[in-house]
Every structure is written in structure tokens, then in C-alpha cells.
Amino acid sequence: MRPFVYRIAVKNSLTGYVLNLGDAGVKIVVEGEEEDIKRFMMELKEKKPPLAKFEKIRTKWGKARGEFDTFTIEKSSSDRILESSYIPPDVAICNNCIQDMLNPNDRHYKYAFTCCADCGPRYTSIIGLPYDRELTTMRDFPLCPHCMEEYMNPMDRRYHAQGICCPICGPKLTLHAKNGELIDCNNPIAEAARLINEGAIVAVKGIGGSHLAALTTDDECVLKLRQRKRDRKYKPFAVMSLSLNEVRKYAEVSQKEEEVLTSFRRPIVLLRKKEDFPLSKWISPGLHNIGVMLPYSGLHILLLQEVTDPAVIMTSGNASGKPIAASNEEIITHLSDLADYFLLHNRVIYQRCDDSVVKIVNGKTKLIRRSRGYVPEPIETPIPYRGKGILAVGPELTVTVTVMKGSRCYASQHIGDVSGDLDMMEFHESVTTHLLKLLNVNPEALACDLHPQFMTTKIAEEYAEKWQVPLVRVQHHHAHAAALKAEHKLDEPIVCIACDGVGYGPDGTIWGGEVLLSDYESSERLGHLAPQLMPGGDQATKYPIRMAASILSRVLSDSELRDILTSKYIDGFKYGEKEVEVVLKMIRDAKGPLSTSTGRVLDAIAALLGICMEKTYQGEPAMRLEAAAAKGKPTLKIEPKISRSDGRYVLDTSQILSEVLQALGKHRVEDLAASAQHAIAIGLADIAVNVAQEENVRTVGFTGGVAYNEAITKTIRKHVEKNGLVFIQHSVIPPGDAGVSIGQAIVAACRLLG
Ligand SMILES: [Zn+2]
Ligand SMILES: [Zn+2]
The missing domain is CATH 3.30.420.360 (Nucleotidyltransferase; domain 5)
Structure with missing residues (x-):
């Protein structure tokens, strides 16, 4: 921050000083012509470095006393302590560096590792503190005289920037064949891009790990990657595009989404696919959205400039169930079954760090994965x-x-x-x-x-x-509730709706559809979804029709249930009628854990509507249900049934499924998906409002993985606010x-x- 202030002060012919006030910010004293000072103040706001934050700017004008000859950066005794305790996140390449990289007359021309004091790897490269080059992975690359000059010059953007480098002194790229052998070529990036354009899958080492890169418009290419990545039968792939214009060719981008996409954090943002979707349907099959990011390093920009598709798949380079591969050895050994080629470099990644993932829900940034750029x-x-x-x-x-x-x-x-x-x-x-x-x-x-x-x-x-x-x-949901309450800096208790797939309850059952009266130290369970049996335990998560059968067994007779399962849903049972009998017996004998999970109920509805019969990745049935519901309206009015048991409110989920079942064929599937989600949301909100009124609490929050669901969040919010209560949700801490x-x-x- 201070070198930046120094540069614009000198540029505007001002004298004076800038002083660090620690946590309280900086103090700037300038003397000069009024016009110059005004321009200085404008540039202070408009050109500020990405990591600098202005919470408040207080200005005091006075008569010039001519006490300064120059502008200086004043040192304070606490500087070292302050600087050494701050660990910055990785920052996406800044516009100035992009310009350097694209300028044939600049010595950083086409250099993939171009960075400055305002941008570049930080957290992923820091070995220890204080944050000096010697304690980062850039210590392997001593500065050349040219870079050293910039490092020493306070008028330069690269003044005291620990990570700077150039084609002479910095890291270099290499291209490798499947067996790890070096491929001799002048321009590894252009060659890698050419291979991608030809349909190859190339592992690309980046800032916090590696990606697998492939074309997005070619079904064959996408399916090849799915085949090789065994846990990726349907799980969506994230993509990267060179610019917002390219993104708009295949996805809708709202103002808020644009802000997040282009921020220095550069996360993956889930965007709604365009009706007319020009990319392969295999990128995010069955979903209404697609994970998109913009390039965040010089390497990405140079690579994407050479690729012909509007987007490139950039999915995490990791073997199934393993951490993202970050060292060259790891990338070659772990990804050799997945990639045809490797684009590597010799800068060590000290901390591996996946891309962050964000979804804008109800106008708020919801972090699904808070990682690179935030941590x-x-x-x-x-x-x-x-x-x-x-x-x-x-x-x-x-x-x-x-x-x-x-x-x-x-x-x-x-x-x-x-x-x-x-x-x-x-x-x-x-x-x-x-x-x-x-x-x-x-x-x-x-x-x-x-x-x-x-x-x-x-x-x-x-x-x-x-x-x-x-x-x-x-307790799992108490942790969610405490995080939400802390994020909003509240002291008084809140009523918290905590909904997700699974969390261990103190009664030994599986919780996941909870209404809690929550304080920091403790929380009390005052409402929940009806406990439902999960026939065969985890199998009921993998095959959600089992869950639907169990939930419906409370309102249907054994033979009614058998008829429905065998006539309409036999495809959901791998072993046909024999398996139906096994499941029915498990339900009769109550074989399996009890669960109040919202995730399991949403999964069951997805199966009942024929939207998803097998879960191939975490959250899939509920995500597909949301995708269907996004194209529908709650045309079926379901009045949620709430009863009391042991002093707690219980929402009857069997009744909701039963009404959906009866309406099959009379409404569109998309409308039934929306109706079912709506009924669950209203039921939970109703319980929360009741509890809040009884306990004299004025705030109702919503947290847990289900809080990523846009329609459910909106419905709960509306219902809570309609009843004169305050609704809170996450925007800093991940709800999941x-x-x-x-x-x-x-x-x-x-x-x-x-
Ligand atoms: Zn920069
Ligand atoms: Zn250099």
C-alpha cells in the first residue's frame, strides 16, 4: 500500500509522507497544489492495489506550511511485526502485468510468470514468515540485475515485490510426453495449445496445483476425459475462458457474477447455462449451471489465446480421492492415466491449493469451496x-x-x-x-x-x-449455526435452519434437517424433518429410490408400495424384483439408520420424479432436482403437515412425497420438482418462525449444504421476513x-x- 501511495504522490508533484498505523490503516500527509492533491486522492481510490481495502477515508485540509522537501515512506517500529504477521492470499495477474506480457517491447513479453507487487502467487509459495523472497519458493530464482533494479526502485510497480521474475531469471516451462520424457520445442505453451486443439488432454501445472485441460465443444474429447477420470461419470467439469465475452457465448452472467469472476480472487463461479448451449452437454450433464473461471495467471492467458474453443475444460488434476497433484513428479505419476501430455514448470508449489468455487444465491456470494484467492x-x-x-x-x-x-x-x-x-x-x-x-x-x-x-x-x-x-x-449443525451467527457478529441467540446431507446427532441418529435455537456455547434442537429409515444405510444414499420407498412406506401399504416400485421404478433396482423384496423387508424390519437429512429427502424426490436414480457424486440427485425445479413453478400446492413430538416440531416428509406421487402425470416434472422443494422450504420456515416467536428471538438463519439451493433459500427468506423476522445467510463462511x-x-x- 505505501509504495503505491508514494508513487502517485511523487507523480502528482506532492511532498509529505505516508505512515503505517498498523490495524488502524495508514496516515498520509501531502503538500502541493490543490488540483494535484485532488488528482492524487482520485487516483488513490481508483488505482488502488487489489489487496488494499478502504473502509473509511477521513480528509482534513489545511494551509501549506512548506515543511517538506520530498515525499517519503516513514518507517515505524511496528512495521516489521505487522508485515511479518500478514499472509496474503494468491492474487490473479493484474491488468498492468497483462499489458507488460502482451507488449512486444516489454521484457516480460509472453512471459508466463509475469507478476508485480500487486499480483502473483502468495500463500501457495510462502514457506515461512517473514514474507521475504528467501522464504518463498522463488528463492530458487535469484533476481537478475534488471529485476533487481525494479525491486529497489520505489517508483516501480515491482518495488519490494517478493515474487517478481523475468524470462532471464525466472521459472521456465517445459512440455513432456505421457511417459514424462521432455519434448523439445521452442514454445511449450503454443505446442500444448496445439495438442489441446487436436483433442489431446494436457495436464497443466499452475499456481496451486494442476489442471487437466481439454476442448469443450467436442463430445468425444469430454467423454474421453470422463472415461479416464473414473469418479467422473457425470460430475461437472469446470471450464476457463479467456474473457467475459467468450463466457457470454454459453452462459448468463449477472452484474454480481461478473464482479466475482473478475475479482483478484478469480474463483470458479457457477453460471446459468444459456438456453442455446454451444458446448458439449457432457460438461455438466443434467445441471442448469456450469462452473466457469477466468484466467488467473500469465500462463493461462497465453494458453487460452492459442486455443480455438470458447472455453477449455480446466478440472482439478487429481486421481480419484487424492489431493490435487502439485509437484512435477506427482503430476507425472498420478496423472499419467489421465493426461496425454504435461505442461510443467520449475517453480515449486509449497502449499497445494484448489480453485475456489462460488455460487451467487439470492444475491449473495455463497462459497462452496473457499480456497485459492481467499485463503x-x-x-x-x-x-x-x-x-x-x-x-x-x-x-x-x-x-x-x-x-x-x-x-x-x-x-x-x-x-x-x-x-x-x-x-x-x-x-x-x-x-x-x-x-x-x-x-x-x-x-x-x-x-x-x-x-x-x-x-x-x-x-x-x-x-x-x-x-x-x-x-x-x-455437533455438526451446531457448528454450522455458530459460524453463521459469528459471521453476522450477533450476541443474542438465533433460530437456525441447518439442512444438509449428514451430521451425527447426539442421539446417535443422522441429523440434517434441523431447526436449532442456537448460541455459541450450546444449541437446542426444537424442530426437524420426520426421522426416516435409510434401508441398507449408505446404499440408500447411492440409490435414492430406496429412500423414496422408505419415506412412502409410512403412508402406503406393503403391497401398494411393491406395485409402484415394480411397475414404475424397477430400473432403480440393480437386481430387479428380487431387490425390491429385499428393500421392502429391510423397511419392515427397520434395518438401517434413522435420518432427518434434508439431502436424503431431496434425493428421494429426485428419484420419485425419475430425475436421478443413482448418485455418482456427492449431492448429485439434489443438484439435478434443483436444475429441474429451476425450469418449473410450484403449481402443485402442498400444505406442509407439522406435528409435535417430545416438545419438538416435526415436518412430515412422507406426506410431501405422497402428494408428489399422486400428482405424477398431472403436472410437469419440473413443476413437481419446484412444488416439492417449495413445500419443504415452507415447512422448515414455518417451524423456525414458530420457534422464534415462542422463544422471543428475532433472527432466523439458514445454513448447511442445502443453503446453496436458490429456490429453497428464497422461499425460506420470504416466509421469515413476511413474519416480521430478520433473515440471515452466509456470504463469507461457506454454508456447506x-x-x-x-x-x-x-x-x-x-x-x-x-
Ligand atoms: Zn501485476
Ligand atoms: Zn529477471
């Missing part, structure tokens, strides 16, 4: 915690870890599914160790999930034993399980504060 920026909470620090290890799927230091939560990048794979557990451990080291924290307490069998619970138990510190076990570690840390901190 490790802290999340401010209102908790007056001043202890030595807390480590929260996350749930089981979509795991992140969080370190709480003071009132700030530092959530890690996306780790993923930590349920047993050794590489994933190692990744979890290395992220934890790195974050604790960077923040200089020796935790005085740990937080984990309530589930005794989670791998993360076992990891936390080990740490607690080793470090001899207390372990706080936090990536936000759980943050909630765990907050609950633990408050219990310690007691």
Missing part, C-alpha cells in the same frame, strides 16, 4: 477470545481446518474427503502444521466433530493426547461442510471462555 485471509468474529489459540480439524467430507487466534478464524484451503485415504490424511496433517507454524500458534485446545468414528475425530484425539490439551466435541471447522473453533473458544 488464508482471516474471518473476523465477535468472540473476545484472547487465549493461545485453538485448532479445529473439520468434519469428514469437504474438510478444511481452522486455527483461531484472537478473535480471528484462519480457515485452511480445501482439503477434501478425509475418511481414510493415507494421502488425504497426510495432506490434512501438512496443512495443519503449516498453518500453525505461519500463525505461530501452539493450540491450548482442539475442536472436532461429535462423531466418534470420523477419521478427523481420531486425528484430534491423537493431537490432544500428544499436546495434553482439552478436546471439544461439537467447508465452514464446519470455523464453527467448531468458535464453539470451542466460547466454551473455554465459559
